[in-house]
Amino acid sequence: MNSGLEYNFEVLTPTSEDKNKKIPFNQLSKSGKVLNPYKAFIIAEKMTRK
Numbered sequence: 001m002n003s004g005l006e007y008n009f010e011v012l013t014p015t016s017e018d019k020n021k022k023i024p025f026n027q028l029s030k031s032g033k034v035l036n037p038y039k040a041f042i043i044a045e046k047m048t049r050k
Contacts, residue, residue, distance in 0.1 A: 003040035004033025 010022040026032035 003036050003043055004031055005036050006033045 007025040009025055011025050011028070013021050013023050013028075015021055
């Protein structure tokens, strides 16, 4: 995903075995990124003007 932003901080992901379990935020999704709609729009606009 070219329009995504990657965050490298840890977040709580409690389980029944470990209430204080933490993992890096970028491991919560397949790409490790969060969509940036503005950047996605700019990329799409450039692609349609070719």
